[in-house]
Amino acid sequence: MLRRGLNALATVSVALFPLFGPRPAPQPPDPTVIKPAPFKPGQRAAYYNPVFGRRFPDPMVLRVRRRYYAYGTHSGPLTRGVFPILRSRDLVHWKRAGYAFRRPPGFAHGRWWAPSALRWRGRYYLFYSVQSRNPGRMCVAVAVARRPTGPFRNRSVLDCGVSGGSIDPAPLVVGRRVYLYFARTDAFCKPFPSRCSIVGVRLSRNLLRARGAPRRLIGVDQPWESSLTYSIVENPWVVKRGGLYYLLYSGNDWKAAYGMGYATSRSPLGPFVKPESRPFLRARFGLFAPGGGSVVTGPRGKSWLVYHARREGPGYANDRRRSLHVDRLLVRRGRVRITGPTLKSATLP
Template identity: 30%
Template sequence: MSLENRILKFRKVSICYTLLALWICCCTSTLQAQNATTESMINLADPTVFYHEGTYYLYGTVEGNADQGFEVYISKNLKSWEGRKGANGGFALRKGDVYGTKGFWAPQVFYHQGKFYMAYTANENIAIAESNSPLGPFTQQVKEPLAAPVKQIDPFVFVDEDGKKYLYHVRLKDGNRIYVAEMKDDFSGIKEETLREVIAAEAPWENTANAEWPVAEGPTVLKHNGLYYMTYSANDFRNPDYAVGYALSRSPLGPWVKQKSNPIINSKMIGVSGTGHGDFVRDGKGDMFYVFHTHQSDATVGPRKTAIVKARFSENKEGEAHRLIVDPDTFFYPKVKF
């Protein structure tokens, strides 16, 4: 082969390698771009996380589409999520299978005696559906809400160690006020004689806008060292000062004492607006997390974003009630890959 032909062949090979390198680089960049675009924030308000057999299940109010039901996302580590995984077109609970035609808000999922239950709000009433799986479908044999003479929202069902069941919820009566009542054993309603108001927005941090309709909502109850801890949110959710406080009681029915350390979550602590309305979950190690929502940005309320922060009980002196503490340095937004 002549020298001229060798040079020509070398040039052809070099061009091929160059084109191959460019193609690989282009494909890599494309894949990176695709990965970046498929991972996004989760826009669920009033969120709750249910942990079962090594998997986390995330539910909440579907921003912009709250008239269809509740979607569910799944995760193994709380940070990276897959969705939407509900048994009915991505929904764990869907309109038509249960009571309600609009305003599906603030779900809570719990497990009791071999069944999964979802307490939720629809049409500004409270209903409870059941399923054989956390993915749903959650259904009702009789599509009716729990009986009540007023509008009520934000249910949280607590089953105590003695087997008694309690419904914490919000009644829309001269403001959003938190009530509690003991429930019937089959979750079909409350024992009316036990109903009582437990939390109203009265402290300065709970009504920073001096609204005529004060708001206390989103109750969640934990039991620790023989005491009952209720977290709740105050201020209208559209208010940047939406925040979380807690109260203590020696009985599920109260009286409840608001704590001097309130609020334990707010915009100053976390660094974003509209922090509130959440639920607790423990991981496989027993560590505790609070899942809640924030505003989309300082200038925009919605769609509200799902957020998570680590929480714990303090180690106080013997005889003193342990304080509920949230670590703002652990705050993060979970993300989903579609």
């Protein structure tokens, strides 16, 4: 009887220890997150994420005067066209604007991924990745149109990689030169991470071919970029601020542990160095797998990151719906910071 009483007392003491014992030390604030503008009592949110709640993976936004055009990975049938386009005046309210292609190019077989648009010398260029019929790998190609909403016509295949292929192209204008960044993938990225990398190359004056061989810029070399199922860096986007080039990219499993990191360089083609060992954008606040982002200047002249993410609950996590999100981005002094991922914001872009 005494032994039972002592045992019971010990059990109660252990159970109560977390309540009355020493509390764990508070976690330091995440330095990669900008503190969002505070809400005043009774104030309504200026906008809510996602700003476009339907599927729109790998978003890229092009600003043309006072309008914005968003291009995203194609999912679903090709009966109406290829690569959905949205348009907006404020980065918050979006409407459908058709498709970039009325019909798929003949060389393409499927997997229409991550388009990026560029206005150059009065024309619009759409860089995109697609699985080719021959050699059967993912290839980066370029199409041209007279308007940002197309219709685009394919003009050239730029790169098909060596094994898994090339994906996720992103252009950058530096003076009179145009550079293209994209990811090279491989079926053996997990056991051999060195086979997966982000590369860059200067384009010809008409943007229809590469000038020389692509140069390797970054690879998989940080723990957060790998998991049991994925080991990859992809979806590059480069911006220049104050003489420094910032290479933003996504890493890890796009269905689960996805996030975004960055590297910096004094030259558009490197060498690039990753100044931090963790992603500046990762899952939090009920949002999963954020990534596939691009940077655009908002109506008030500030930088915003446009990216996709998934939400918890039925209709999101179950069908992997990657919707369009927007959050304030700060790029300066060799660092990248973000307010998100957020569900609501007190300030408009």
